[in-house]
Amino acid sequence: MTRYVFITGGVVSSLGKGIAAASLALLLQARGFSVRIKKLDPYLNVDPGTMSPTQHGEVFVTDDGAETDLDLGHYERFTGRPATRMDNITTGRIYKNIIDKERRGDYLGATVQVIPHVTNEIKSFVLDGHGETDFVLCEIGGTVGDIEAMPFVEAVRQLGNELPRRHAVYLHLTLMPWIPAAGELKTKPTQHSVKELQALGIHPDVLLVRADRPIPDAERKKLSLFCNVRHSAVVQALDVADIHDVPVAYHREGLDDEVLEAFGIDFAPRPSLDAWEAFRSRAASPQGAVKVAIVGKYTGLKDAYKSLTEALGHAAAANRISVEVDWVEAESLEDGDLSALKEVDAILVPGGFGERGSEGKIAAARHARENDVPYLGICFGMQMAVVEAARNLAGVADAGSSEFGRAGSPVVGLMTEWEKDGSRERRPQDGALGGTMRLGAYPANLEDGSLIARIYGTTRISERHRHRYEVNMAYRDKLESFGLKFSGTSPDGRLPETVELEGHPWFVGVQYHPELKSRPLEPHPLFVSFVAAAAGRH
Known part of the structure; x- marks a missing residue:
């Protein structure tokens, strides 16, 4: 029968509950158990899809199209x-489900x-939804x-x-701050x-204590005494470089041992971490x-x-090189000063929404194109690379995106319909924003012999999408006549998935993420090739 570990956090936010959960899951997997992780988010949004990345960080998209x-x-x-x-639910989604049931009369x-x-x-x-997961x-x-x-x-x-009994364990992640004056x-x-947690009826079985220096045994004994937790289950979580x-x-501090002990499990083999440590060794050297x-x-x-x-x-480790990221605010390039790009080995323009910074991204694409x-x-x-090529290669001076108004x-x-699982998906132009994009995994066909097909080693791929606008295929012939090749499309040929620039050492655009x-342990081949191309400039 499935056992459950409930992970809570205290003192301050941003202590790393997500990394702690992922690390414990990895350790349990390495011992031969099957593991699943779920996130319970307290905010009232149904999902983070309409939230600003500056408030909540990135929106992670799953194969089945969830914004999480x-x-x-x-x-x-x-x-x-x-x-x-x-694997992810919010207060908003919980309440929406309940209100929908109430309106139907289910209660x-x-x-x-x-x-x-x-x-x-x-x-x-x-x-x-977790079957026979351990x-x-x-x-x-x-x-x-x-x-x-x-x-x-x-x-x-x-x-x-x-x-x-012994099928639920509570792990509480807290902070032990260093007070310099004392x-x-x-x-x-x-x-x-x-x-406070005990007042709510939960008594933690394991304390995972974040600290920036080793915790003396006297303090661990103190926490054990006053928090009613076994001394060995007070696990220090020291800051690490990565x-x-x-x-x-x-694992070295005994976290997985203590969790298994709390479940009464003493038959688990030691974890096999060879592959993970080999990855860390490559990254560190x-x-x-x-x-x-x-x-x-x-x-x-x-x-x-x-x-x-x-x-x-991941790609850096695969290539046995280090990658230093230069963060460049797109708007800073719009006055024509591209000095921030002069000393870099490669340029990456990520996803985004809205007009702000778009001209700076176009300028970055042009700099990369003209300077190899x-x-x-x-x-x-x-999309911005295609707009740049349309303007400055193909002579379409007023090329733009309808995302920013009339172009x-x-x-x-705007993409208003597309194929998904054999049926047509449709979205009205003035419809709701939440959950209405082309979301999740979709297949694509790559042109045989193209750069991107060589990178993947196949002509059939599946990648995750999150977007509402598409490159207009009506401009394909004109753009291809100037060297911007549409090397990947949706299986029905209606939606562009990848572009690449002929004659350029490495210039690739992809509509997916x-x-x-x-x-x-499985670095994405596109990033591995991109980093290798950057290294090849030396």
């Missing part, structure tokens, strides 16, 4: 297991309340004490009583956080370095491009 929290990216990358829409006249209706909906989400790890977003997280905490408290690590914030070092560090400019509009919050920087790191700098345009970055020559336009499928 960025932590699901960590889950996928660490475990290698594809996430689904059944048969009952007064609908937080307990039991909201908590039951949460419990159903936690328990459903362990399900459930991370509750936010911090204990947040009013919006209360229904989730109550739901997992109830599950602790409803599941068979010269001490302080246990009181963790004590207060655990006290998030990929976390699983090995947590580069034999060269390249500088890649990421030209974006959300550069003030690096988490807006989390999967992107992770994919570059390797260029990777992703989603919006591909003289709409080289990029390849970064979402890159993993440490």
